[in-house]
Amino acid sequence: MGAVAFHDALLHERDPGSGVLTDVATRLGSMDPARDLELAAKLGIRFVVPGDPEWPRQLEDLAAGGEVQGRGGPPLGLWAKGPLRLDRLLGSLAVVGSRSATTYGADVAASIGAGVARAGVPVVSGAAFGIDQAAHRGALAVDGATVAVLACGVDRAYPAAHRSLLDHLAGHGLVVSELPPGSAPTRLRFLARNRLIAALTRGTVVVEAAARSGALNTANWAGRLNRVVMGVPGPVTSAPSQGVHQLVRTGAATLVTSPEDVLELVGVSGVHLVEEPRGPERPRDRLSLRHQQVLDAVPVGQPVHADSISRTAGLSLSDTGNALVRLRALGLVDADGDGWRLAALAHR
């Protein structure tokens, strides 16, 4: 089995520096690879390594991504549990944000999760409370593909309250970690995990993130890996939106407001095209300037005579008269013996 050999090789090739490599290699060193893989297999967990058909090759971008405080580089392999294949994640979307999300943020995250999943784009997130959970919930609601990337072993539930969510993801989507089963989550592992979320996906949407949110770390990785970084705005009075606003303000993220916006940025080019919001076209939009001037001078209520309209419009009586006839033909003004007034069509 290739994974066993690879796993074994790693034990003899420790990263001399400190960091994730050391961290992982050391942990691997405490285990018996063949036994570990056997044990993992019994739990339905597979170890996917570079070269496997399922290996998500976009992770190789991490090799060029540089390191931050010794964290970085591609993972040695990924422990995965669930029916979804890792190589399905090439065009996937990360939806990340605060654990302490507002109901607004959670609703938007669920809506984006559902919208992109419905369009066939897998959702990738962590397994935390708040935005992570809402993003998975949205994708699951439309039977979409969704993936949790953990900072602990995929056999562990962190937070414990998300045991059933993680079980569901392992049953229908995918739970992934670079850490072997049994590993506990630590702060550094969360930061290292964030690079995987950014690297696995084509883009990262930050839904709510206060000034020091881990989601901003994920966004930072996404930017450095040339992924699309997006941010959902919120009220400027809402602390959980502050970090997102900062990303957008500084140009680090593009503002998005809907799944359509997101798909336009991460979707297969030309497949997802967002329609620019515009007001409905009104009959008056296509009028010449002179006709608009006259129309503006026609009253809504009591009808008036053309000379009064001509004075208000600042146009000659003959120009005004010609315009009124044309406007009546368009159904925009009405005339009777008392004079002219706006038709219902013109002042909806």
Added chain:
Amino acid sequence: MGAVAFHDALLHERDPGSGVLTDVATRLGSMDPARDLELAAKLGIRFVVPGDPEWPRQLEDLAAGGEVQGRGGPPLGLWAKGPLRLDRLLGSLAVVGSRSATTYGADVAASIGAGVARAGVPVVSGAAFGIDQAAHRGALAVDGATVAVLACGVDRAYPAAHRSLLDHLAGHGLVVSELPPGSAPTRLRFLARNRLIAALTRGTVVVEAAARSGALNTANWAGRLNRVVMGVPGPVTSAPSQGVHQLVRTGAATLVTSPEDVLELVGVSGVHLVEEPRGPERPRDRLSLRHQQVLDAVPVGQPVHADSISRTAGLSLSDTGNALVRLRALGLVDADGDGWRLAALAHR
């Protein structure tokens, strides 16, 4: 009197095309210039023309700004009422937005109006309900300079409910129009008025604007005149924020969340500098990676021995021991006979 001669000359120089020039010149033509100016003076209204010391020369940018549907070009002159001088508006800020603002939008507009006015930046807006009114209210609350630019004569109150607001502005700030006293507001005049708001100011902030808001027209003018265009985000679920989000998403506007953000963009360079929001620095931020790894492995509750911490951290016992001693010196971990655990400082 220069204004009389200028005014008179205009009467004999009608714009051959249709548009604002025709509109204004025609209306002027219906009046007796000397009598009009005398009448205006009695109402405390002055007519300021190019060449006057008070003339806001930034309006000349409109000459190069092109025309939209025949609207555009610098105004022939400005009718002004109030103690504020027009030439004070060189570094001013336009705050514009929906008439149908939410309380959120109105609060933010008032806060921006107050914040920039307090910093000495005059506020310029229309006189509509919603954002316009809130922006003036904010500036007035801090005794700041604020200006309403109207689409009718400065002697008229439109909307009528804002009679006392306009009186107050005429008494303490300024009410301005390119239309002579007595002119009625029309749709086209609102669009023409928007170009003046954009041109008079150094930048325009759009606070709330639905997809077809006049505020977007002002923002468009501001962009074409190379003014700073800014947008205040809101919930993506709020229709009045939709137009602003579109401006920011397409790069037409920069996202701003506070008066400080605005001042940074329109203020005299270097005077207003926004402080990037960041979380408070924590004691652990300056630790080496190895020390962080060890700290992450130290439990919050029950103390554990160093060898257990060493296994969790994936580091040798001697490295772990050295790190623990250092962490204790920093007050981040405590030790007693039962082992090591986090100090209160480390897990705020």
